[in-house]
Amino acid sequence: MSAVLEVRNLKKAYQKGKTEIVAVDGISFEINKGECLGLVGESGCGKSTTAKLITRLTAADEGEIFLNGKEITHVNTKELRDVYKDIQMIFQMPLDSFNPRIRLGESVMESMINQGMKRRQAKARAQECLANCGLSSDFADRYPHQVSGGECQRASIARAIANKPSLLICDEATSALDVTIQSQILKLLGQFQQKMGMSCLLICHDLALVQEVCDRVMVMFNGRIVEEGTPDEIIMNPREEYTKRLIDSVL
Amino acid sequence: MEMRLEKSITVRKSKLHKDQTTIKLYVFSALVVVLLLIAVFASQLVPYDPYQQDLGKALLAPDSNHLLGTDRYGRDLLSRVIMGAQSTIFSSLLLVAIISVIGTSIGVFCGYKGGKIDSIIMRISDVFLAFPGMVFAIAVAGVLGGGIMNAVVALACISWPKFARLARGQVLSIKNMPYISAAKLSGSKPAKIIFKHLLPNMMGPILVTATLDIGTMMMELAGLSFLGLGAMPPIAEWGSMMSNGRSMLQTSPWVILAPGCAIFITVMLFNLLGDTVRDVLDPQTKK
Numbered sequence A: 001m002s003a004v005l006e007v008r009n010l011k012k013a014y015q016k017g018k019t020e021i022v023a024v025d026g027i028s029f030e031i032n033k034g035e036c037l038g039l040v041g042e043s044g045c046g047k048s049t050t051a052k053l054i055t056r057l058t059a060a061d062e063g064e065i066f067l068n069g070k071e072i073t074h075v076n077t078k079e080l081r082d083v084y085k086d087i088q089m090i091f092q093m094p095l096d097s098f099n100p101r102i103r104l105g106e107s108v109m110e111s112m113i114n115q116g117m118k119r120r121q122a123k124a125r126a127q128e129c130l131a132n133c134g135l136s137s138d139f140a141d142r143y144p145h146q147v148s149g150g151e152c153q154r155a156s157i158a159r160a161i162a163n164k165p166s167l168l169i170c171d172e173a174t175s176a177l178d179v180t181i182q183s184q185i186l187k188l189l190g191q192f193q194q195k196m197g198m199s200c201l202l203i204c205h206d207l208a209l210v211q212e213v214c215d216r217v218m219v220m221f222n223g224r225i226v227e228e229g230t231p232d233e234i235i236m237n238p239r240e241e242y243t244k245r246l247i248d249s250v251l
Numbered sequence B: 001m002e003m004r005l006e007k008s009i010t011v012r013k014s015k016l017h018k019d020q021t022t023i024k025l026y027v028f029s030a031l032v033v034v035l036l037l038i039a040v041f042a043s044q045l046v047p048y049d050p051y052q053q054d055l056g057k058a059l060l061a062p063d064s065n066h067l068l069g070t071d072r073y074g075r076d077l078l079s080r081v082i083m084g085a086q087s088t089i090f091s092s093l094l095l096v097a098i099i100s101v102i103g104t105s106i107g108v109f110c111g112y113k114g115g116k117i118d119s120i121i122m123r124i125s126d127v128f129l130a131f132p133g134m135v136f137a138i139a140v141a142g143v144l145g146g147g148i149m150n151a152v153v154a155l156a157c158i159s160w161p162k163f164a165r166l167a168r169g170q171v172l173s174i175k176n177m178p179y180i181s182a183a184k185l186s187g188s189k190p191a192k193i194i195f196k197h198l199l200p201n202m203m204g205p206i207l208v209t210a211t212l213d214i215g216t217m218m219m220e221l222a223g224l225s226f227l228g229l230g231a232m233p234p235i236a237e238w239g240s241m242m243s244n245g246r247s248m249l250q251t252s253p254w255v256i257l258a259p260g261c262a263i264f265i266t267v268m269l270f271n272l273l274g275d276t277v278r279d280v281l282d283p284q285t286k287k
């Protein structure tokens, strides 16, 4: 199996006054093609930071990231735009991930227009993507505050998959939604993952959801990956003390 | 059920409030437009030539021929006040436009870029903010010499930091919003992110401050002119007109009252407009 994403010894520390917070402390892992990898851990353990490092939204202090075999840790901003064809992200707060002054359709179109697609073509494609995510075409003309959280998250999935990325990072994409919508959104993600052979990094703190959709799970604690395995393995017989506590607290 | 009831009531209240502010907005905007029209068509509107001296008619009290009286050179004060609207209002609008554009650009640049340049420019703006503004403006205007454009430059030099600070703060609070990250992930270039995603979402407070500043800047320009550092005689400008009339306050008060009232009304109008713009925009910016 070929790895879509390979992360080696990634490190990031934040300076807070005089103290240094090591948010991500030398993690290494890889995601295979078509695989859904879960990343769980308590609040503040560095999950979002990992996502931001992989997408290069923040610069890593140390370590390397390979996307489809190509080093992307040090590419310049111009090449980075090419990288973003292959790697996309869905954010925790659906409403905040859309510019409040721009219609949803326009936001979905943005990446296609940036790649030189004609407006009309991009619009048609955006409506197709929205339809694939279960949103009728009139949602394209609505503003973010005119739709529900679940609908907004669907639109953000539409935006993320518009360019058929090979890796999708979901940073607690369902945490802000209620339980029924959560499973709908996850199902939708699962569909695309299978249809497009997309890989997925699912950041989550709900072990039950992880068990449902992930092929493999990593447990993160204090910036390190403390345990890794299939969801059943980890939930049934956790090796680390921390994982046991995590499972107890959730179930 | 009870919660629902309460919610519907508050919604209603805020709606009523908003309707009132929109009416106010229309009224004040209309008045400001009238003022601007007077300024634009000043030379057509004046009943007499505002620069025509006639010492035989000096210091006439207001009557049916000269509605606001005449000054010590016999020039019709109504004509001079109307003519003065042009230089006073347009120089303050120009000043506010300059400081808001320059200040916002600097603030956006600093906030977006961060790092060393940011701290250097912000320290410089701190120096400007810590200095008593009018004193500095007087010094600059003194160096540059008289003239209304020099007064504008002097005040622009000291007033941009306010907008730079404001814009920088806005950028810092918006910069880390997920939708900016999403735009980056869409492959948008920095210019597109700034103009499409950043600026439209931070214009509200800047617009409000700019509108409220028109009145303040008008006062400061008039102040400089009053001190003889702004508009030069014989140009009709309200500040210098007041300065000319100040020695005759007891004998012929209309000479100073006419431009004084003009400044008062205009500044108040712009301030009311600014307040209303804030009322209209604020609920949205809060949201």
Ligand SMILES: Nc1ncnc2c1ncn2[C@@H]1O[C@H](COP(=O)(O)OP(=O)(O)OP(=O)(O)O)[C@@H](O)[C@H]1O
Residues within 6 Å of the ligand: A014, A015, A016, A021, A022, A023, A041, A042, A043, A044, A045, A046, A047, A048, A049, A050, A205
């Ligand atoms: N921009 C930043 N500046 C300083 N410290 C930061 C910054 N971003 C994150 N941190 C710190 O890094 C640590 C990891 O943060 P991170 O957002 O990755 O946690 P998380 O695992 O995503 O938590 P959550 O489940 O609550 O989202 C936290 O201690 C946080 O305080």
Ligand SMILES: [Mg+2]
Residues within 6 Å of the ligand: A047, A048, A049, A171, A172
């Ligand atoms: Mg997080």
